[in-house]
Amino acid sequence: MLILGIETSCDETGIALYDDKKGLVGHILNSQVALHAEYGGVVPELASRDHIRLIMPLIDTLLKKHHTTIDAVDAIAYTAGPGLAGALLVGSTVAESLACSLEIPAIPIHHLEGHLLAPMLEEEKPNFPFLALLVSGGHSQIIHVKKIGVYEIIGDTLDDAAGEAFDKTAQLLGLSYPGGAELSRLAMQGKPRFELPRPLINTPDFDFSFSGLKTAVLTLVKKQHELDDQTRADIAFAFQEAITDVLVKKTIAAMNHINIDQLIISGGVGANKQLRDKFKLASELHKFDLFFPSLEFCTDNGAMIALAGALRYNLSINKKDYHYQVKPRWRLTEI
Numbered sequence: 190m191l192i193l194g195i196e197t198s199c200d201e202t203g204i205a206l207y208d209d210k211k212g213l214v215g216h217i218l219n220s221q222v223a224l225h226a227e228y229g230g231v232v233p234e235l236a237s238r239d240h241i242r243l244i245m246p247l248i249d250t251l252l253k254k255h256h257t258t259i260d261a262v263d264a265i266a267y268t269a270g271p272g273l274a275g276a277l278l279v280g281s282t283v284a285e286s287l288a289c290s291l292e293i294p295a296i297p298i299h300h301l302e303g304h305l306l307a308p309m310l311e312e313e314k315p316n317f318p319f320l321a322l323l324v325s326g327g328h329s330q331i332i333h334v335k336k337i338g339v340y341e342i343i344g345d346t347l348d349d350a351a352g353e354a355f356d357k358t359a360q361l362l363g364l365s366y367p368g369g370a371e372l373s374r375l376a377m378q379g380k381p382r383f384e385l386p387r388p389l390i391n392t393p394d395f396d397f398s399f400s401g402l403k404t405a406v407l408t409l410v411k412k413q414h415e416l417d418d419q420t421r422a423d424i425a426f427a428f429q430e431a432i433t434d435v436l437v438k439k440t441i442a443a444m445n446h447i448n449i450d451q452l453i454i455s456g457g458v459g460a461n462k463q464l465r466d467k468f469k470l471a472s473e474l475h476k477f478d479l480f481f482p483s484l485e486f487c488t489d490n491g492a493m494i495a496l497a498g499a500l501r502y503n504l505s506i507n508k509k510d511y512h513y514q515v516k517p518r519w520r521l522t523e524i
């Protein structure tokens with residue numbers, strides 16, 4: 190069965206073809222980062238317009254690249270939420286209309302479920318159940334993935350998401366939006382010179398709070414007489430050390446708490462090398478199996494949506510009641 194996946198929840202138009210027997214056929218992505226950079230964040234109206242401009246050409250390009258046509262597609266999976274309402278409407282309108290005209294099912298997918306299942310695009314896959322650290326621009330959650338569609342949120346952020354903290358810190362250091370990856374590159378030149386707080390690192394819950402860390406960075410930046418390149422790199426280094434320490438320590442505590450030995454790291458911040466290295470070390474020390482999606486599937490993409498669609502379709506979840514609706518504030522526990 191061939192599934193077309195469509196992701197348009199925010200600032201990336203992602204299209205993919207997934208074969209439930211052979212795996213991922215191919216995917217294609219247009220990032221709108223350059224479009225939004227001058228505004229310091231995503232402008233929803235511009236995002237919607239760019240999705241409209243590119244969604245059909247990207248589908249055509251991907252089909253042609255893999256020498257196939259839309260008639261070969263058996264179902265269309267699309268991100269129905271959470272995300273920007275206008276952006277979600279573009280993907281869902283195209284998916285539902287195409288599916289209707291082809292008389293095939295359209296499968297609405299929760300964006301975070303896509304991130305949670307993204308490690309299954311790799312050769313080495315986790316088995317259910319596993320624990321997931323989902324760290325993206327909008328979310329920082331520790332989730333017990335029991336099986337497809339059954340997710341228990343063990344820990345959550347009380348304020349800023351990890352990606353948001355990266356982006357805001359990057360902005361304070363004069364880097365352009367979204368900044369997470371650039372901050373991580375800057376941190377490579379940094380030296381251990383400043384100490385920043387590690388919020389909630391020792392609390393018995395599994396929640397996160399990063400807004401205090403952002404304020405600490407702001408105070409540190411203001412204290413500097415001159416924000417030269419080395420100082421900026423040293424602050425980036427200190428920030429990255431602090432945030433990755435908290436993410437690793439609390440995730441390991443959650444693993445011990447529910448007694449599980451498989452962990453996946455997903456979402457855009459999962460692309461962070463420092464975070465990956467610390468988790469690799471922890472997995473050797475605490476003897477658990479660690480899975481990452483490859484870098485291209487950590488950040489938003491159509492492949493994870495096509496995969497989630499294939500898995501859901503084969504389990505007959507969502508087969509009934511294909512109504513047309515987007516859910517900008519869809520909770521993972523309401524699937």
Ligand code: KG4
Nearest residue numbers: 325326327352369370457458460461488489
């Ligand atoms: O999952 P994602 O692509 O989109 C959302 O669903 O939010 O995550 C985007 C977030 C941004 O905040 C971005 O700065 C961050 O992931 N990010 C990184 C890195 N690459 C992307 N943060 C830290 N280090 C990176 N290498």
Ligand code: ZN
Nearest residue numbers: 304325488489
């Ligand atoms: Zn995402």
